[in-house]
Amino acid sequence: MDFPSSLQDQQIEIKSTFSPHFGFLLLFAVSVSLNFYFLFFDGKNSVETAKAIPQEEVSLEIEQTISQEEVPFNLVGSKDEGLNREKNISLDKIVPPAPKIQQVSFSISDDKKIGDKVVQSLEFKVRNSLNFTVCKIISHKEGCAALSAHLGRLMSWFFDVNRSIRNGDAMKVIYQAQDGPEQFKILNLSYKSQRFGKTFVANFFDGLGQPGYFDLDGNEIASRIEESQSPMRTYTEITSLPGDFRKGLGGHSGTDFKAPVGTPVYSGFKGKVTRANWNVRANGYCVEIDHPQKGIKTLYLHLSKVLVKPGQTIKGGQKIAESGNTGRTFAPHLHYEIQHRKNRDRIYNPFKSKHHKHYTRKIPVDRLEQFKKTVQGYNSLLKQS
Secondary structure, three states: OOOOOOOOOOOOOOOOOOOHHHHHHHHHHHHHHHHHHHHHHHHHHHHHHHHOOOHHHHHHHHHHHHHHOOOOOOOOOOOHHHHHHHHOOOOOOOOOOOOOOOOOOEEEOOOEEEOOEEEEEEEEEOEOEHHHHHHHHOOOOOOHHHHHHHHHHHHOOOOOHHHHOOOOOEEEEEEEEOOOOOOEEEEEEEEEEOOOOEEEEEEEEOOOOOOEEEOOOOEEOOOEEOHHHOOOOOOOEEEEOOOOEEOOOEEOOOEEEEOOOOOEEEOOOOEEEEEEOOOHHHHOEEEEEEEOOOOEEEEEEEEEEEOOOOOOEEOOOOEEEEEEOOOOOOOOEEEEEEEEOOOOOOEEOOOOOOOOOEEOOEOOHHHHHHHHHHHHHHHHHHHHO
């Protein structure tokens, strides 16, 4: 078939009949026109309205909203989503100033030195509990539980920690990190109590042969058992008392005397040895003595050497063993326990029961100057912090 070279000479037949496609095309054209009108003119008005709002005004409103917002100490989420709903403004393009976060009141110093000791200081106000507050300042990984346990144990010589701490009580602490399970050593503690209306102070001082904690007047904080009744006559310090919480084990049932392996251990009262070296895996080498006249039994655990046998009669003040680090223990110490003779679940605190006589030391005159210099060193570090 031959195709024409041009359309000029072609005749196009126009049908007079109305086509349904024409109606559809007309409707489509009208719809497009209306959409174009609303999109162009309405959008233009919106843009003009947005231009009428100064940028500085928007930023100011957002800044004021954030600054007036009370932000909790544990900042888990962001307030941006709520601001977007309230202002209907995209914060991707408008970045407000960072809000100020109100934290628990505390401060912690960088490492400093007292003599040759590298130490840190801590100052805070109690919120909810001692452990809660300390663990808001330092992490669990850094030992907050151990540090709060040391603080609570030292404060227990002043008052009942569980009943007497109040929100807002102020504490200042100087402490030293140590290797081993104890992790920390408290050197200075100052606790301002709202309940008692006074400040309790404890200063660590090692200038008396056996170290201890003393108040500003040189009186020892912790009680000591009279030598004739004491299971240990020389020890570094008491690291645990009856009732102390032990993770996974409940309350601690004895008093732990920290001392080097081989330190002499004595029976405070006359009696008869009822057991020796039972459950060695947990208790290590151990001794149990019955004291019928006192109505109690005494137990001595984690020994390095046992010098008595079951059935043997013991005199008061007699050496029965040497301290050690055997059994389930992490550091050398003596676990000394006082039980009711007929009810082993009834435990006595040797510093609060009638079974032992107690005393406290006082800094002698010839050591007062050395003690004052130690306290001045603590105070100087706190002022620097």
